[in-house]
Amino acid sequence: KAGVTQTPRYLIKTRGQQVTLSCSPISGHRSVSWYQQTPGQGLQFLFEYFSETQRNKGNFPGRFSGRQFSNSRSEMNVSTLELGDSALYLCASSRSGTGHEQYFGPGTRLTVT
Amino acid sequence: SQQGEEDPQALSIQEGENATMNCSYKTSINNLQWYRQNSGRGLVHLILIRSNEREKHSGRLRVTLDTSKKSSSLLITASRAADTASYFCATDPTLRGFKTIFGAGTRLFVKA
Numbered sequence: 001k002a003g004v005t006q007t008p009r010y011l012i013k014t015r016g017q018q019v020t021l022s023c024s025p026i027s028g029h030r031s032v033s034w035y036q037q038t039p040g041q042g043l044q045f046l047f048e049y050f051s052e053t054q055r056n057k058g059n060f061p062g063r064f065s066g067r068q069f070s071n072s073r074s075e076m077n078v079s080t081l082e083l084g085d086s087a088l089y090l091c092a093s094s095r096s097g098t099g100h101e102q103y104f105g106p107g108t109r110l111t112v113t
Numbered sequence: 114s115q116q117g118e119e120d121p122q123a124l125s126i127q128e129g130e131n132a133t134m135n136c137s138y139k140t141s142i143n144n145l146q147w148y149r150q151n152s153g154r155g156l157v158h159l160i161l162i163r164s165n166e167r168e169k170h171s172g173r174l175r176v177t178l179d180t181s182k183k184s185s186s187l188l189i190t191a192s193r194a195a196d197t198a199s200y201f202c203a204t205d206p207t208l209r210g211f212k213t214i215f216g217a218g219t220r221l222f223v224k225a
Contacts, residue, residue: 004155035215043156043201043215056212090155098213099143099205104155 002026004093004105012111018079021108025072025093031055032074033098034066037088037107046089048098049074055097078110086112119202119216127224132189134219136202137182143205145178147187150199150218159187159200164207194225 005024013019025032033056034046045058049068066076072093078085088109092102119136126132136145144163148156162169162178162185169176175188189196199218206212 033213042217045212045214048212058212088153092156101146101158101161102156103158104148106155107153109153 004091004103006089006091006105006108008108009106010109010111012113013081014113015081015083017081018077019081019110021076021078021089021091021110023074023076023091023093023105025074025091026103029093029095029103030072031094031097031100032068032072033092033094033102034074034076035090035092036060037090038086043090045098046076050097081112083112086110119200119219121219122217123220123222125222125224126192128192128194130192130223132192132196132221132223134187134200134221136185136187136216138185138202138204138216139183140204141207142180143207145176145185145205146203147174147176147185148201148203148215150201152198156201189221192221192223194223197221197223 007022031050033048035043037043047066048056052068063079068074088107090107091105094100094102146161147159150156160171160176162176173190178185199220201215201218203215
């Protein structure tokens with residue numbers, strides 16, 4: 001069965017712009033979580049969506065938002081980009097949620113200049 | 114505050130040797146998971162151990178969990194060069210409002 005896919009894989013944006021990242025979970029998985037990974041802060045939880053509802057949220061500013069569609073695909077949006085937003089953004093899907101086995105996508109590498 | 118913290122931060126061993134990584138956490142958990150990440154890629158789930166389990170095996174992997182000490186260890190036996198990766202523990206806290214948190218990871222380098 002197809003794995004988690006993320007698009008785009010690489011992105012270069014300028015400070016102040018906004019960006020939308022997309023994640024398609026494994027078929028049948030209703031939970032999609034997003035993580036930010038940086039060398040300095042490690043892997044940090046952004047938010048989790050389950051059946052189109054945000055079920056959990058990490059400690060990130062309101063510039064970071066997300067949504068989930070009825071087919072479980074999810075998007076993450078970052079507005080007013082800052083240099084510190086440069087990171088690998090990982091999406092993970094699961095049947096039941098973050099407390100269960102998660103399947104990760106390859107990530108989107110975002111560079112903010 | 115960081116829920117899961119691995120140590121050591123980095124580990125370099127010869128092929129064939131065993132590698133042990135440790136994870137400590139701070140709050141009560143439902144389960145603890147170990148993941149592997151190859152350079153700059155997505156994470157791969159290795160094993161999940163529930164709070165009422167003390168030890169679990171999967172192939173060359175052995176995981177232990179000590180809830181009284183709030184710690185877990187991952188042992189990789191007979192390591193191979195392909196095991197070179199970063200290893201993370203992730204905890205699923207029981208307390209409402211807490212989220213799954215990943216530790217900073219242990220970078221394992223296996224020399225051929």
